[in-house]
Amino acid sequence: MMEERLKVSCLGPAGSYSENAAQTMCAGYEVILCHHFAETVKKLTSGEADCAILPVENSLNGGVSECLDLLESENIFGVREDLLLVDHRLALLDGVDPKNIDTICSHEQALGQCAEFLERNFPEARYVETSSTAESLKLLNGHTAGIVGSHVKQAGVTLSEENIADNKGNYTRFLRVERAGALPEHSVMVFFSAVCAHKPGALVNLLKIFQRYSLNLTRIQSRPVKEQFGQYRFFIEIAGDIGNERVKSALNEARKYCASFKLLGAYS
Numbered sequence: 001m002m003e004e005r006l007k008v009s010c011l012g013p014a015g016s017y018s019e020n021a022a023q024t025m026c027a028g029y030e031v032i033l034c035h036h037f038a039e040t041v042k043k044l045t046s047g048e049a050d051c052a053i054l055p056v057e058n059s060l061n062g063g064v065s066e067c068l069d070l071l072e073s074e075n076i077f078g079v080r081e082d083l084l085l086v087d088h089r090l091a092l093l094d095g096v097d098p099k100n101i102d103t104i105c106s107h108e109q110a111l112g113q114c115a116e117f118l119e120r121n122f123p124e125a126r127y128v129e130t131s132s133t134a135e136s137l138k139l140l141n142g143h144t145a146g147i148v149g150s151h152v153k154q155a156g157v158t159l160s161e162e163n164i165a166d167n168k169g170n171y172t173r174f175l176r177v178e179r180a181g182a183l184p185e186h187s188v189m190v191f192f193s194a195v196c197a198h199k200p201g202a203l204v205n206l207l208k209i210f211q212r213y214s215l216n217l218t219r220i221q222s223r224p225v226k227e228q229f230g231q232y233r234f235f236i237e238i239a240g241d242i243g244n245e246r247v248k249s250a251l252n253e254a255r256k257y258c259a260s261f262k263l264l265g266a267y268s
Contacts, residue, residue, distance in 0.1 A: 005030045008176075009043035010053040015134035015152040021084050021174040022053045036131060041070050044179060052076070057173040058086070060113050060166070063221045068235055071177070071264045072193050072223075078175040078265020079184065086170040087150040088114055088133075089159035093140045096158075103128060105136035106147035114147055116166040175265060187242040187266035189218065192251070195225060195233050195260035203234065206257060213250040215240050233260070242266035 008026040011018040012033025018040075022031050032049050034040040044052040054067040056078075071078070088110055092098065104111065104118060105128040111118070118125065128144075130136045136146030137154055150159065196202035210217060219237035240247040255261040 006050045007032055007043075007048065008051050008053060009034055009040045009049035011035075011037060011040055011055075011132050013132065013134045015137070015148065015154070016132040017084060017086065017149055017172060018053055018055060018132070018174070019134075020149065020151055021055070021082060021172075024084070025053060025080060025082050025174065025176045026051060037066050037070060041074050041076060041177075044076060044177065045074060051079075051176055051178045054175050054177055055172050056175050057219070057221075058109060058113070059169070059171045061109055063223075063235065064109070065223060067175075068193075068221070068223060071175075072233065072235075072262060075180045076177045077180040077263070078177050078191055078267050080176040080267045081189065081265075082174050082176075083171045084174060086113065086165060086172055087163045088147050088165045088170075089150050089152075089162075090164050091137060091140060091146040091148045091152070091160075092158050093142070094156050094158050096140075096142055096145075098145070100143055101125060101145045103139075103144040104147065105130050105139045105144060107131070107133045107135075110147040113170055114164050114166060117164040175267070177265070183242055183263070184266050185243050188239065188268040189237055189266070190240050190242050190247060190251070190263070191219075191235070191237045191265040191267075192254075193233050193235050193260075193262050193264055194254065194258040195231065196257075197259055198231055206234075206254060209253050209257065210238055210250055213246050215247065215250055235264070 006029045008022045008029040009032040010022040043049040055064045103126045108129045133148045216239045221235045222232040225231040
């Protein structure tokens, strides 16, 4: 009998940056393409997929809020991270003159990351958000262009010769997540979320815990706590080995200090 291939879920359709990341981070896995991030995670938590790929941060636009919320709310855990260079290209049907374009379609992140190019070259264009960059290919016509990755190849579609992103050093950080279970023995980074008491100095006192243990904070972002207006959840990453006693002590102290605390990942 042939051994069944492991499966990885990610945002589709074919040609999306998430699929590209899945093929890199889970070589040899069968890729399950999903319509949205929530479906990507559901495939994992239901057991249909062995792992999932989620974009969690972009070097220009910051954290991917929907994916951070899923990490917080679902029983999943990040086990590996990877950076993918974002190389955006303008996509046109073969033979279409860019001068005739009045609509630009793509994922909201791509539209934001190419804002200067679009304002300069298509100042009157209407923007249409799609579920992924690759999804914009379905909307191309004589007056509509898309923004996709340079890795996308499709018959009848011409890509711009140059990267149209405003910042050519644009990267997206992806996490490979699995169903939560035993913690890994070691890591280079630890990622967690925390809600502090709503009082002066609460966040500063939390951060001082890691200062006392000489641990470097590499990322911090806030998100509103749903149904608690004015309260915020902080997503924090520290450089450290999850198996190190100093790291364990700092995390345990932070857990006791916070009103809410969750480990989201430990990875290299």
